[in-house]
Amino acid sequence: MEKVKIGVLKCGNIGTAPLFEFLLDELADRKDIIVRCVATGSKMVAEDVKDALSSILKFDPNLLIFISPNPAVQGPAKAREILLKNKIPIMIISDATGKRLKEEFEKLGIGYIIVMGDPLIGARREFLDPTEMAIFNSDIIKVLAITGVYKIIFQEIDRLIHGYKADLNPKLPTLIIDADNIRDQSDFKNPYAKAKAMAAYEMLKSVDKINNRACFTEKVKEKYISLVACAHEIARMAARLAEEAREIEKREDTLVRRPHSKKGKPKIKDKLMLSPTLDEKTYQKWLMTTKKETTTRD
Amino acid sequence: MEKVKIGVLKCGNIGTAPLFEFLLDELADRKDIIVRCVATGSKMVAEDVKDALSSILKFDPNLLIFISPNPAVQGPAKAREILLKNKIPIMIISDATGKRLKEEFEKLGIGYIIVMGDPLIGARREFLDPTEMAIFNSDIIKVLAITGVYKIIFQEIDRLIHGYKADLNPKLPTLIIDADNIRDQSDFKNPYAKAKAMAAYEMLKSVDKINNRACFTEKVKEKYISLVACAHEIARMAARLAEEAREIEKREDTLVRRPHSKKGKPKIKDKLMLSPTLDEKTYQKWLMTTKKETTTRD
């Protein structure tokens, strides 16, 4: 396969959704993939999702990525139902609510990446307007980017892409991203920077908990307004702490960057003034794993 | 018309794109619109755009919003060509590069919103990887949200939606958003907060200028790396200054919030602990203007 077609279906919003497709091709010059996204906006109604799904299926993707919060609700459930009738490899990216579907996904052969620290927004009309919504997303994006969560995700997709390009049958991810993954998989060189990144991520988990209470449990206005306002303040501090972590790595000129090559291969660098080089190790590992998996699967 | 169908076509990325559809329905409970987005990812190749376009047209939208940087290049141009054959009202949201097409848009009856302070990213492989890309977008989103640029945009779309719902023929926007608009249209009560917001916006314009030089003029690695790194530092400071502006309004409890009602009507509030009320004035103005326009147009 020369060019891999990536279909993305988004319904509703989570922190990994808004910039997802750009994570795969940040320089807009990658020759080995074609990306198409269809989205239903903030709604997750079954009918809309169904319609959007039929639209993305017409694109005839080699991989279909389904991004939504709360995959247990009607819309996403409907989508899975339809998707399973197709032969396309499917993977789901979701938030903490998706964790309880883990086993179902596995049984159905659906890949998944569950981001435990991708919090619910403070969706109360007294508080959330489009501006507050955007600011909250800005903060979440910053934390997920800096902590390396986005990196873990795009590397998983890239692993699949390179598998498909080599006509292999790579194993779909079954990944639950928590603070441990930041500890083990992020690129921080300084251990305090890493601790700050983990802290930022843990703070997002706290945001999620508070917003869930504010959106679904508290009924009295005085209570839930305070709670959503409080949760968004934590998100703001998390973004700031994440930024502190990144600034440390700048200060040492040890900040790792991982641009894609034009051919989509993983490149890597640290010192700012140097050019990136091929991350051959990662690349070969991907192909290796894929091969082994392939053998065991067919 | 009971429900307005909004079709969004995104190709490439600008600061208004990632969260656009959520600006219209931040609480995910609006009953008067159906939103569908189709996107080509970071690429803007004519063929992709054409294909994505045909997909969004199948959605049969009442309004088609086309979001892309640099609308003069092949992909967006192709899109316009096709779109004009349809009878659907079209509007374009773009960055400063779109300004020179202003007259063409007007001649063709295409609405437009040009965001002068939505800057080019520092797209150099030595610098830009998915993580840096996301952080930059996070900063731009924060500035565009806080300065009220997003507000200006979603209000324009809402004006159209309410016109369509009243079976009127509202005038498409012809808007170039610069710092003056922040001065005149943002919701800041404190004049220093407003000055800070304007400053953040002007800083983004400076980011754009530097990144353009770094991406298109400088050929020597040592030069363009420094420039893109420098531009992203300015973006970071702009986000911080914008945040300062918002914090001032929090400190006075004068922060204006403008959530949508379930029926999509504009609501407004300031004091945090109060409930939003209908922004009847804005709403009537929209319908008024629309009626007048209607008369003069047909």
Next chain:
Amino acid sequence: MEKVKIGVLKCGNIGTAPLFEFLLDELADRKDIIVRCVATGSKMVAEDVKDALSSILKFDPNLLIFISPNPAVQGPAKAREILLKNKIPIMIISDATGKRLKEEFEKLGIGYIIVMGDPLIGARREFLDPTEMAIFNSDIIKVLAITGVYKIIFQEIDRLIHGYKADLNPKLPTLIIDADNIRDQSDFKNPYAKAKAMAAYEMLKSVDKINNRACFTEKVKEKYISLVACAHEIARMAARLAEEAREIEKREDTLVRRPHSKKGKPKIKDKLMLSPTLDEKTYQKWLMTTKKETTTRD
């Protein structure tokens, strides 16, 4: 009773302990109380506690306040056992671990204040040295002070003191302090300041959770060091956010201050340059409640 003798027994450390006695007499000129503290340092061994207890009992206090983390362990349990043989009113101040003893306390007629956001320290030898311990306590103290947790506590004690002085039999507190109490009982005038304070408190709860995992669950050095470092970073950010909250009130000159009068009566003020006046309302309420309680008790 003219002078109330307050006996304080501290074993181990929690965030309310180090400055507890100074909360009651911050200006060191209060004429209506005599305070004596006996402490066992960071240890909570039964034998030490027993010995310390006998020392504080010799002081013949009118009220005995027992402050310790984790009151279920041997030392504090022993203390309770001995104390119950005396007729002295006893109250316990403890952290979240104390919550499960709530009913036991109530059954035994022991008053209690459980501070849910008073977190466990990151007690791992690779991380915690005396300096880190002190810094952590500094951060916790700042949050507990600014959020008004200390205020809630010293007012409860003052209520008892004034009851005893009026020869009444005031009801011992049965209080679990969570973010809700900050919402309802803190003195913030600005709702965003209050939200920030609540956020700071919630962050401490997150610190507690992480440190518990790091101290009692994780066995691998690489894991628990990251966790305790991460938890202390959150504590640092919580202190900073709490400070933001207080700065807002300074900015409006609405910061409430509640010094004690020389006679121990509650005074209150806001504008910085004004003198405090008697908080007659609070004071009368204390005596009122006390009287009613008295009637119903005997």
Next chain:
Amino acid sequence: MEKVKIGVLKCGNIGTAPLFEFLLDELADRKDIIVRCVATGSKMVAEDVKDALSSILKFDPNLLIFISPNPAVQGPAKAREILLKNKIPIMIISDATGKRLKEEFEKLGIGYIIVMGDPLIGARREFLDPTEMAIFNSDIIKVLAITGVYKIIFQEIDRLIHGYKADLNPKLPTLIIDADNIRDQSDFKNPYAKAKAMAAYEMLKSVDKINNRACFTEKVKEKYISLVACAHEIARMAARLAEEAREIEKREDTLVRRPHSKKGKPKIKDKLMLSPTLDEKTYQKWLMTTKKETTTRD
């Protein structure tokens, strides 16, 4: 001697008092000491002190540490008088006011540690309430911890403890801690971090000076309120600057940590992810010095 019994008598409050006992056993697992504290709260009345003293003497300590501000006033003076009748080694920890008693202490064979940068609080009823008191202490604790003042103090006590355990007769400290000690004895690797720490300490000295004027010289409300408010602002900035110093060391992963071993021996480490090792050098030096002293004393 297997276990050394440390008796601590606190009357009034200074920045070294609230966490003093935890500095000796931060992990609460030290096997070689038993600590007992008796405190009179914020008051320093002779009678109270006398009574507290008798209580701590019953503990039969091997070393008695007396912590108070202003040791020249009646209460502490009384305490010294009584103590000198006992044979217990006595040392005093105090603030700048204690400096003038230096010679008296030496004559009487009392050890002392005078912390020149431990400032008087802004004790004016229009300003100081329990919350402000706690915040101020939080700031002072942060500065004294980060600058290494606490380290100097606990090492002196540890030196004595290890001397007693080896049945030697270690010389009591005669130490006046000023910015020079931070320069010479703190663990900063980065000279700018050290300069920042020294600056924070000097700022505390300035706080002391202003608060002394505000509390004892100025009689007009308008004057002394401004002064105490001004002094506490300096304390806040000092804490922030100290934090900057510590962050620098984190950024280099050169932060030195000095936990106690279970046997109370000094351990040391820098790199965060490494384990502490025995600080044999310091330890041997303590025993050495002690021996020499012993010889010359008896």
Next chain:
Amino acid sequence: MEKVKIGVLKCGNIGTAPLFEFLLDELADRKDIIVRCVATGSKMVAEDVKDALSSILKFDPNLLIFISPNPAVQGPAKAREILLKNKIPIMIISDATGKRLKEEFEKLGIGYIIVMGDPLIGARREFLDPTEMAIFNSDIIKVLAITGVYKIIFQEIDRLIHGYKADLNPKLPTLIIDADNIRDQSDFKNPYAKAKAMAAYEMLKSVDKINNRACFTEKVKEKYISLVACAHEIARMAARLAEEAREIEKREDTLVRRPHSKKGKPKIKDKLMLSPTLDEKTYQKWLMTTKKETTTRD
């Protein structure tokens, strides 16, 4: 007199010197004064000063302002000697070192403004280079501007100017500016902003003390480098705290501005968007005082 000629002689540098002449005519359009400055750079050699003095005397000023640190040294002393032979009103602006000459100045009829918080720079070759010098001055300028010290100074000069213009004989200033003057004469509306400003000023006094020790007492490199580095850190924090004070006033839109009118009259305003109006009260007070003084003088 229609135009007042202001001669300024600067030798050496203090914080009030670099921008002094611009304080009198910040908009460069004042019609009632002509300003001429002659300066000897950082040197204060008698010969240079003498020569510079003869140059400024040729300008035939109506008022001669002599700005220098340490007016007791040879150069400034020589200048005074020469100046006293002329009939021109003379005033001296200097730093804390000038205070001890106060009586001499008064005896000789020389006006003076002594700025107690204008600190000595850390003039040690291991530390001070032109860049550090400029940064330090930037910090001092910020503090002296924001705290209102510059305002006190330029108002004194303006008082003289308006006296001369009215052909009166205004009394030369005899002013020692300390933190009390900031309390009484600055324009802060918020008392915490004022306390922060006072704190910033007090911190500069601390800078002065430390730099004096570092430059004149300490002989060992290790000692004086630490001290000057420490002093400049305090100056940086003072500038930051002063900025905090100003930001508070911005936040309330209560920041007072005092531009000169074209005719040199004092104007005043607060709300940012309003125009300044004549500060008639101040202006009349100046003329009043001047008249009274005139009567009593001749």
Next chain:
Amino acid sequence: MEKVKIGVLKCGNIGTAPLFEFLLDELADRKDIIVRCVATGSKMVAEDVKDALSSILKFDPNLLIFISPNPAVQGPAKAREILLKNKIPIMIISDATGKRLKEEFEKLGIGYIIVMGDPLIGARREFLDPTEMAIFNSDIIKVLAITGVYKIIFQEIDRLIHGYKADLNPKLPTLIIDADNIRDQSDFKNPYAKAKAMAAYEMLKSVDKINNRACFTEKVKEKYISLVACAHEIARMAARLAEEAREIEKREDTLVRRPHSKKGKPKIKDKLMLSPTLDEKTYQKWLMTTKKETTTRD
């Protein structure tokens, strides 16, 4: 020539003016130069300039440095006219407005240093008062110092001085300082610190552009007040970002310092605790270049 006489004529104010003479002799002990400045304050009237010029010419300088904004206006033009009649080497330091005179300067043999990032102040009476003027200058000074612009300037003057001392005929500078010079000539070791410095400088250019519009184009009060306020906010952020850059170098202890020796020779150092050493390389280069220039010129 043993001592070089430097004459400085300042009319009006730019960011390089207020501290210019101290850049040459920051320690006030340089034996090889005599500096004299004459200044006309903020005014640039031809008559004043002429008079000031005659005063500085009496000093008989070996080099005359003329510092002013906007050298095309009447005053500076007059000055040049007169100066060219003398044989003294002349150089001009100016802001971006001076760039268009570049060729004229070269034709006339006048040296020049044009600082592109030295911005116009927000000179509108509703906004600019002496305090705001001073704060703005403080921010500009900080940026120009930290970014190394001042270093570039004083090294050029030092090059001339050492040429004159060696009785050579050094070439006058023809220098336009833009962000590129910061990239190539500043002393930053960390590339991110350098990028931040460049960003701060670019922000000043943006300040200049906005203030020019506010001062010369906008006529409506509501517009120009917002603009000048906005511009000064950017200046404040630029200063803060520059400070960030310097702090990075402190954190690595790589901050380069370049004090003058007593003989005026260039010294250099980085590690804070070390002594500076002669920068022989720079020094020899200066003499070398000068010699070559000399040969080719005469």
